[in-house]
Amino acid sequence: MTVLLEMRGIGKSFPGVRALDQVNLTVEAGEIHAICGENGAGKSTLMKVLSGVYPAGSYEGEIRYDGAVLENRSIRDSEAKGIIIIHQELALVPLLSIAENLFIGNEIARRGVINWQAAFKKTEGLLKKVGLNEAPGTQVGKLGVGKQQLIEIAKALAKDVRLLILDEPTAALQENDSQKLLDLMLELKAHGVTQIIISHKLNEISRVADRITVIRDGSTVSTIDRAEISEDRIIRDMVGRDMAHRYPDRVPNPGETLLEVEGWNVWHPEQKDRQTIHNAAFHVRKGEIVGIAGLMGTGRTELAMSLFGRSYGRGHRGKVRMNGREVDVTTVDKAIAAGVSYVTEDRKALGLILEEPILKNISLANLAGIAMRGVLDKRREAKVAEEYRKALAIRTPGVQQKVLNLSGGNQQKVVLSKWLFTDPQVLILDEPTRGIDVGAKYEIYTIMNDLAAQGRGVVMISSEMPELLGMCDRIYVMNEGRIVGELSRAEATQERIMAMILKTTGRAA
Known part of the structure; x- marks a missing residue:
């Protein structure tokens, strides 16, 4: 194979922090190369060096691309050479159309006048390549995150991409959309597009990567060939130790009922006739970790936010009790005073x-x-x-x-x-480990166990079923705004959870 990219002895410092130290990376033409490491290991910093976010002169070492020394002064320089980066936070303008987003800053124009006919025609071809059937004039903000991610890739293809860098591309996607994106990556590889993927989802990396480079504490630890890839090997190299158990041991010791929710109903904040939560009822005991499972869009976050000071929805009806006494959770201040706190799924926003x-x-x-x-x-x-x-x-x-x-x-x-x-007496955690590495996940799990050991109640919403199965004493299953089942730790399996979801799909609202 021909080497397309070689980064040698890359170093990068910030005030008080050595982010990269003698990092080496070699990427062969036409391969999918994964970069793994804990949060803060330097993965994104390395890609920002490559893509010109950190310009030549601001880092140490040498980059060779297509046989020549690469010294990008800006992102525009790297894009001119076919190096395109798609960040975890999508860079699309919600109020603009797909076509406008694809060619923003790269307009098809003559003498300052945009040729919209040509732009729409080229957009149709690019959308077809990424498996989308949307009209070029569709407003991007009306599309789901999965489709927006594919539009980002179409945008890269519009710039004649040779090396595509994807930073946590499936972090916010549900399983079906993630699989579509991974399939597209393999298809792009078949057409000769070289790709670098940063991801914490080791099962996805194992599926698509030809090789994996592991970075720990700003330095290269190893490069693993496809034949040697295993999740245990990746984890060992990432954290510097074996992780025989991904979830900390805990002996459940639930006490009296702490939180009770009864007959909870919520309507959509804008669509007056749409009810999003239907007669939800659940409870949490002292010292218990309770999970809420379900596909994205089934009402898990809406349920949590509506309970936390009515942060979501309108027309709230139902009762909330703490320690057997009905409490007022009609505002965030009152919910906090009642002993309820909520960790949002979107920590940055x-x-x-x-x-x-x-x-x-x-x-x-x-x-x-x-x-x-x-x-x-x-x-x-x-x-x-x-x-x-x-x-x-x-x-x-x-x-x-x-x-x-x-x-x-x-x-x-x-x-x-x-x-x-x-x-708080009850802490609701909405996707608490989204976008963080296995080492940091373990630390979050340990904090959850400590809270339970103190006699607090923990509610965990997660799209990762193995996480729910590994951490929770009981699991409620949600679908279409309803709690459709409850499973004990002994009863819960991925198959049973999915069976509950599929059995209720299509039920009338």
């Missing part, structure tokens, strides 16, 4: 203020806890943040560090710290 330091994010939901006679106590704020930094092992030079500069796993720990500082 809804859970954190990225430009603010760690200590301000941690105190945000409980300012009264750091105030004296209505005045914020800065020393108390710093002390609380430092306590949580140590307790949750947040890896950072200090609590004044901006959350923006933390890895995904450490950002998630900051969100957890924020809500733990409210001293």
Whole structure:
């Protein structure tokens, strides 16, 4: 095979942090090359060096591309050479059409006038290549995340891509959409497009990758050929140790009923005739981890948000009891006062203020806890943040560090710290390990177990069934806005959960 890309001795530093140190990467033409590593290992930083986000001169080492030294000064330079990166946060404009998104900054124009007929015709061809049947004039914001991800790839194809970099492309996708994207990657490979994929989903990497390079603490650990790829080998190289058990051991010891939800009904916030939650009822005991399973879009997040201060929906009906007493959860403040806290599935958009330091994010939901006679106590704020930094092992030079500069796993720990500082009796965790690596996942699981051991109740919403099966004492199954079943730890299997979902699919609203 011909080597298309070679990165030698790449180093990159930020104030107080050595992000990359002597990283080496070789990618052969026409292969799918995966890059694995824990959050903060330097994967995305390495790709930003390659794609020109960090320009030549701002890093150490040498990059050779197609036999010549590569010194990109900007993303535009790298795209001109056919190197296209698709970031985890999609860069599409929701209010523009598919065609407008595909050619924004790359317009088909003559003398400053866009040729829309040509743009629409070329868009139809590109959409066909990625397996979409949408009209070129369709507004992107009206499409699901899975289709938007495919549009990002079509956008790359519009720029004559030779090396396609995909950073966590399936992180926000459900299983069906993930499989479509992986199939497309294999199809692109068959047409000669070289690809680099960064992903924490080891089963997906094992399916499509020809080789895997593992990075740990900013340095290259190993490159694994396809014949030697196994999840155990990848995990061992990523975290520097064997992980015989992916979930920490815990002996369940549930106590009395803590949270009870009865007859909970919620309507869509905009579509007046659409009911999204139908007569939901469930309970959580002290010291118990309860899972909520279901496909994306089945109402799991809507249920959680509606219970947390009616953050979602309208026309709420039903009862919520804590320790047998009915409580008021009609506002976020009242829900917190009742002992309920909620960790959102989207930590960056809804859970954190990225430009603010760690200590301000941690105190945000409980300012009264750091105030004296209505005045914020800065020393108390710093002390609380430092306590949580140590307790949750947040890896950072200090609590004044901006959350923006933390890895995904450490950002998630900051969100957890924020809500733990409210001293909840019940903590609802919505996709708590999305987009973080296996090592950070284990740490989050350990925190959950510690909360249960303290007698608190934990509700875990997750799209990863093995995670639910590995962590939960009981699992409720949701479909079409309804709780359609309940399984004990002993009863729960992936097959039984899917059977419950499929059995109820198509039920009248």
